[in-house]
Amino acid sequence: MKVLTTLIFIALLPGCTFQKLAVGQLDTLLEMQTAPRLDLYRPQRQELARDIDRLLLQQKSRGPALQALLNRIDPARPQLFTEQWNELSAHYKAIAGAYTALLVRYLSVLDKKQGQHFIDKVLQENRELQKKAPQPVQQWRERLDYFFGELTEQQEKTLLANELLLKERWRKRLAMRLQLQQRLIDILQGSLFNTEKERQLTVAFAEYQQAMAQGQEDLIKLLQDLCRRLTAQQREIFAERKIDLQALITHYLNTDYH
Numbered sequence: 001m002k003v004l005t006t007l008i009f010i011a012l013l014p015g016c017t018f019q020k021l022a023v024g025q026l027d028t029l030l031e032m033q034t035a036p037r038l039d040l041y042r043p044q045r046q047e048l049a050r051d052i053d054r055l056l057l058q059q060k061s062r063g064p065a066l067q068a069l070l071n072r073i074d075p076a077r078p079q080l081f082t083e084q085w086n087e088l089s090a091h092y093k094a095i096a097g098a099y100t101a102l103l104v105r106y107l108s109v110l111d112k113k114q115g116q117h118f119i120d121k122v123l124q125e126n127r128e129l130q131k132k133a134p135q136p137v138q139q140w141r142e143r144l145d146y147f148f149g150e151l152t153e154q155q156e157k158t159l160l161a162n163e164l165l166l167k168e169r170w171r172k173r174l175a176m177r178l179q180l181q182q183r184l185i186d187i188l189q190g191s192l193f194n195t196e197k198e199r200q201l202t203v204a205f206a207e208y209q210q211a212m213a214q215g216q217e218d219l220i221k222l223l224q225d226l227c228r229r230l231t232a233q234q235r236e237i238f239a240e241r242k243i244d245l246q247a248l249i250t251h252y253l254n255t256d257y258h
Contacts, residue, residue, distance in 0.1 A: 027052050027257045030099075038106055039117035051102050053257040059098065062091055063253045067246055075148075075238055078224035085220050093209060100205045107188070108198035115188045122181045129174060136166035144226065147241050148234040155229050162222050169219075173212060180208040 030052050035045050069087055074080070110118060137159060144151060144159075151159065183204045187197055230238075 026252070026255075027056055030056075034103065034106075037118060037121050038110060039114045040106065044106065048102075048106065051105075055098055055102055056252075056257045059095055060253055062095070063249050066091060067249050070242055070245055070249075073242070075227040075230050075235060078227045081220050081224055081227075082217075085216065089213060089216070093213070096209060097206075100209070101202070104198055104201045104205065107184070107201055108194045110188065119185050119188060122185060126178055126181060129177070134167050134170040134174075136170045137163050140166065147238055148230060149237040151226075152229065152231060152234075155226050158222070158225050158229070162218075165218055165222075169215070172215075176208060176211050180204060 027049065031045070031049050034052075035048055038044075040048060066088075069084060069091075072080075073084055107118070140159060141151065144155075184201065187200045187204065190197075192200070
């Protein structure tokens with residue numbers, strides 16, 4: 001999902017100044033990730049910009065709950081991770097669902113030229129994804145490094161011991177993504193009224209998101225195992241990252257997107 005990609009990109013940006021700058025331009029970033037894939041015409045791009053602004057405004061109501069959740073996350077209490085993971089996932093699903101509803105509205109009214117442009121983009125992305133060797137361990141390492149600093153030798157061993165699990169999860173998620181994208185192509189190439197296109201696209205995305213949410217237990221256990229071995233310095237780094245993220249949420253809440 002483009003929303004998740006954008007949020008992770010912002011979180012991993014070096015330095016608070018760059019992160020705040022990205023949050024302040026979140027509407028532009030989302031538009032830049034959406035409009036070119038759909039080959040929207042100028043009036044459609046203008047309408048999309050307004051829709052994204054409304055989306056960001058509507059999602060501000062989640063800010064206080066997300067900040068409260070962030071305050072409760074304590075790596076010294078990994079027994080609470082499952083509950084907190086589920087709570088965070090619920091927020092993400094709602095945000096992703098709102099963005100998906102917006103995306104579906106535009107997908108369902110694409111003309112033949114725009115539809116073919118989107119399909120070409122999807123097929124190109126599929127080819128590029130399938131060429132890439134899966135590197136889920138490195139992706140986890142980079143995110144853990146951001147939140148906790150450099151891993152210890154024991155933590156690195158724990159991560160590597162789960163390499164097969166992470167690679168298998170990567171392959172399953174890739175397969176689900178390819179399946180979704182083929183469904184989107186079939187719908188867009190079909191002779192359907194726009195209302196039926198919108199309905200089928202909505203169902204396809206909903207089933208994809210439901211499938212992607214399955215099988216989180218092993219990831220939570222891995223995170224619990226890693227956090228049980230945190231050093232004092234790593235806990236301090238995490239506390240600093242929490243402050244940074246709280247500041248980003250506050251900046252988002254205070255930003256007037258228009």
